[in-house]
Amino acid sequence: MINLEEFRSRDLVKGLAAKIRELTAGRTDTMTFMEVCGTHTMSIYQYGIRSLLPPQVRLISGPGCPVCVTPIGYVDHSVAFARLPGTIITTFGDMLRVPGSTSSLMQERARGADVRIVYSPLDAVNLAEKNPDKKVIFLGVGFETTAPAIAGSIIIAAARGLENFFVLTAHKTIPIPMQVLSSDPELGIDGYICPAHVSAIIGANAYRFLAEEHGIPCVATGFEPADVMHGVEMLVRQIVEGRSDVEIQYSRFVTWEGNVKAQAVLRDVFTPVDSAWRGIGVIPQSGLEIADKYAAFDAAKVIPVEVEEPREAKGCQCGEVLKGKVAPFDCPLFGGVCTPETPVGACMVSSEGSCAAAYKYGQ
């Protein structure tokens, strides 16, 4: 009988820390590992993982926060929908505080808009069923972990014959951007801590091209503290042994092929499309758009609304922070003009953004 608490064991973490120290003993080079998943960002800060690693191992955060990489225009679009009469905007908590060009959903709620936090897109579908006179718009932001849930909710809404449920999508996929980042010499990424839950969906094979064509070690890692340490240990071992492979640390939930059923649902409901990543620019085929078959549920296509011209905040370095080029503490706005209470960019406002995590948990 398994006790999942084991993956938070202080002893296991200590042992792994000792192993990492042993592997890096005497080395003068620095190994830079990037994680690209908000849950990893949070976990690393929450457990103080960095304080347990030797100086030769450096962890940086990449664009693993889908809210942070969503272009400001999307927030403006949501705000515009919130201002329309007869709409209920449903969203995950993460989106509420993100600043748009002139407002945020939280501000709109304070002004009287019907903006509600839900824990699942299914809650939004049920809301639509209970309120046939309202347009229920769900904000579909997330990577491949969340996209299947949104796809599922669209399929269920279709099955129930709902005509007032819509999704405004800004879904993004993670492997292609990882390649864009790893080809940036300034970043010097020596290995990827691959996401836990995205990997459960897409499968570890999705990272093969990074290891085999680009020579970057990849380890699909869990989010519990022992998992993170184990994933780092596996990456360090690859470098010490001169390998660049894809490995699965989170083997209890991640397989090589991933969840093929969820992948099929994604292919049915979504179409890959070029996508704009805030701070990075357009990355080809890195986004998901609702397929024509389900166009009736696409808020952007079906609900006409005027959206203001997007305006990025002056001096905001979110783009550089998202790429891991600038550490939160090095951004000139960090902690002064830009704080969690008065965020300038998404990195600070999203609870899993690098800056918010750095601000809350310290170095």
Place this chain on the structure above:
Amino acid sequence: MDTDLILLGHGSGGKLSHQLLDELIIPTLSGIPVAGQNDAAVLARSGERLAFTTDSYVVDPIFFPGGNIGDLAINGTVNDLAMVGAQPLAISVGLILEEGFSRKELQKILLAMRDAADKAGVSIVAGDTKVVPRGKADKIFINTSGIGIFRHSLNISGAEAKTGDKILINGTIGDHGIAVMAKREGLDLDTDIASDSAALNTMVSDLLEEAGESIHVLRDPTRGGVATTLKEIAVQSEVTLTLNEEALPLKGPVKGVCAVLGLDPLYVANEGKLLAFVSPDAAERVLARMKRHPLGGDAAIIGEVTAAGGGRVQMETLVGGMRAVEMLSGEQLPRIC
């Protein structure tokens, strides 16, 4: 961005609340410095000291496992008086009722208030009742004010923490906030989490009797949670605190709800809980006395004041790492990421 709006975050007890207080409310009304901001005001007149405090209660839902807005309103104000070491003497009650509110529910709430006052040994001596049109209030809002007297000359204040002090808490964290949230969101819990709303004045008397001179700070970690309250004290006393995550008493279902919703229990509101800063030589004695009180069964030492200066709180994590603990920003929102 429109900064003229008052947001829900301004009432959550965290950074936004402090900003509103520090930038607008306190300078306009009274100018009390940070060091003097405790749970109750201590007024001195011809050698006698009086404690005076006020609080308003707007919780939704008004009935939740473990209590209702009524007993919360009495216990909350009794506790604010107890936190400065005063003995609660008398309470006033202001009711704002929404047109259409149920008289039966009002009666239930009033009975709970009477009960709580009796338990705390305090009299309700003054009051006021208003009714506003439907939609202008959410069922019932309650304000309670309280006065307390001192039977000692100890100075218990958020500015009194000393290096070496141990930090004690009388029980599990997050119960109230999670109980309310679970009820509000209709979460299905195996064992119902009940609010820990309770009057702490008798516990405080016990502790002061046991080691009054050694108790420097008392505070109840309500909105904003243990983290926010400790950060406030660290700033007021200008010290650095180090918490031990392993020592934090936490009930299983509270941990579960937090995990599922992406919440941090350190930032969830508590009610019948107090934090005590005690000099190291008396800490074990005070802990033992706490444990003998009905509200102190799960009491624990959760950290200590490790350095002068800094105004910071840090925590040794469950796995031995070190992380900083900041004040809650606005409201704590559930996250999916």
Place this chain on the structure above:
Amino acid sequence: MCLAVPMKVVSIDNETAIAEVDGVKREASLMMLNEEVNVGDYVLIHAGFAISRLDEAEALETISLMRECLELGQETL
């Protein structure tokens, strides 16, 4: 958006399961799950959907790999 919690399935009704962790029960749709799920299995739940089922053998294997490091660590101390 990656917060997913491993929870234990306590009952199944068609495509919906009730799962629990630390005494908290949540409903989850099994519509995305490829594998058969039985009461007592652990599943990873995200945004109201089960996205993966725990492979217990792998979990035990991972723990024993981690434990190896513990022993090695103690040897070098």
